[in-house]
Amino acid sequence: MSNQGKGKAKEGALGRRRFLTTGAALASGGAASAVFGAPTVARAQENITWRIQTHYSSGSPAGVTFQRFIDNVATMSGGRLTMEPYTSSALVKITEAASATRSGILDADMSWAGYGIGLDPAFQFFADINGAYTIPEQPQYWLDHEGGRELADELFHSYGLHLVGFWGTIPESLVSTVPLPNLKALKGFRLRSPLGLQGEVLSAFGAEPIVMDFGEVFTALDTGIVDGADAAELRVNDSLGLHEVAKHVTYPGFHAMPWVHLAVNKDKWDALGPDLQKIVEIALKKAAHERGVEDRVLNDLVATQLKEKGVSVHTWPEEEMSEFRKIARPVWEAYAEANDMSKRAYASHATFMEKIGIIS
Known part of the structure; x- marks a missing residue:
């Protein structure tokens, strides 16, 4: 065999030994991983x-x-x-x-x-x-x-x-048994409202909020305990069957989101x-x-369907929406006086709202 051939044979033998040695090390390492790594795998x-x-x-x-x-x-x-x-x-x-x-x-x-x-x-x-x-x-x-x-x-x-x-959600719709064509219609309007700022804002317009659980809304509307309800957005109200007993609704909504x-x-x-x-x-x-x-998409679809069923859908002009924010703002500010975190959170919101043009 030539010296070149002997060299290649030697390299081949060395390569096989390296392979076998590496394989053994891997097998050993794998076994060690299986033992020492088991808790880690179990936790993962x-x-x-x-x-x-x-x-x-x-x-x-x-x-x-x-x-x-x-x-x-x-x-x-x-x-x-x-x-x-x-x-x-x-x-x-x-x-x-x-x-x-x-x-x-x-x-x-x-x-x-x-x-x-x-x-x-x-x-x-x-x-x-x-x-x-x-x-x-x-x-x-x-x-x-x-x-x-x-x-x-x-x-x-x-x-x-x-x-x-x-x-x-998009702003909620007020569902009611009486027409709500504008802000003036809120005076004396008895409605279901949750706890918190919402009832105070609506009270500023002469409404009469009554705090009750979400699940009591249908019965309260059906029995006349309330004239309307702050419940949810249009399609959720419809899914709850509220428009079966209340044939008026504001859409798009404005009072809560x-x-x-x-x-x-x-x-x-x-x-x-x-x-x-x-x-x-x-x-x-x-x-x-x-x-x-x-x-x-679906609230627009429901609004069209409700009109076809004889439900009156009241759309307020932007002037009414702007007036609502103008009257509501002092209520937001008063509520924010509750504690330091309320003040700081509201101030942060107000800065952002000014930045995007909601308030000035």
């Missing part, structure tokens, strides 16, 4: 289940958004994070959801953030500023880019909660890895986007 694959509640019914448009969010989290996490859903406030009363999440009875709450005012009036400014914003993207932008996040973390964390974010938050027990949120936290955040933003698209 550990499944987490949250109890989450909303006050909406399962078949309502908001209830569909709620379930869609839950399904998306389960899918995107590969089943590592699943949620046990409770609709229609099945586990705790709607006004107790924030406290129940704080204490661990619930792990997460997806309802109107304003029900948290029982803990702190400042929660109102993470729930709605009645008559202010006109599209849900505005408060979402404030939260993400205009100082809202820092304030939210300070407030929610102080109560053992974490605000992941919120989704909103509630933000449905996702508030999580702070310890449970911190226990998630960064990947699961990001999945929850993305799933919420996806739900918010889809809800906004559906609201714009």
